[in-house]
Amino acid sequence: MIAREPTLARLAIAEQALLEPYDLSPARLRQALGEILSHGVDDADLYFQTTRSEGWSLEEGIVKTGSFSIDQGVGVRAVSGEKTAFAYSDDLSWASLLDAAHTVRTISGQGQSRRVRTPASKVSRSRSLYPGTDPIGSLDSSAKVALLEQVERLAKAADPRIVQVMAGLAAEHDVVLVA
Structure with a gap:
């Protein structure tokens, strides 16, 4: 079960x-969806995502590169008949979300008037496929560098012919919410 x-x-x-x-x-979120659906749109959804990524590389015994990035935003979609409208904002403020909602609702057909009821939120059953841990926060920077150095030592110890080791460490953490 x-x-x-x-x-x-x-x-x-x-x-x-x-x-x-x-x-x-x-x-x-229900209010934003209601704003879209109140204009004769058949269906609408909000897609929120934040992605944090980090990368480290070791070459010739030295950490040569390190990078970190954060991307986030919300996509808004409205469907009316065979038409689909999209809007996007990387600003997750209420004003930007409402602006995107107002933008996509213009897809509705002219002259249509009907009542649309926004469905109540429903949490469906699922199973956990991945642990909820953030891999970026699992080790501090010095531990990540030490891990790369350990990889280099282990590789060189495995065979005396190994004279150069290049190793990389990458992590990404995504959080998604669809309404």
Whole structure:
């Protein structure tokens, strides 16, 4: 049997990473979807994502490169009949989300008037395929450099013919929320 607890735990992580820092809430997401659907749009969704990535490389016994990046944003989609409209913002503020919602709702057909009810939020059952740990935060920078140096030592110790070792360490942490 598939339990709801992993789903609720992941939902809490997504809300903490994508909504709370920007003063967003599930109620505000419902409000944004309602803004879109109130203009005769058949369907709409919000796709939030934040991606943090880090990379280290060791060459000739020296850490030659290190990089870190953060990308985040929200995609808004509206479907009306056979038409689809998209809007995107890398600003996760309420004003930007509402602006994107107003942009995509213009896809609705002219002259249509009908009532659309926004469905209540529903958490579906799932199973946990990946641990909820952040690989970037699992080791500090000095531990990551020490790990690369250890890889170099182990490689050179494995065979005396090995004179140069190039090693890399990369991690990425994605959090996604779809409403």
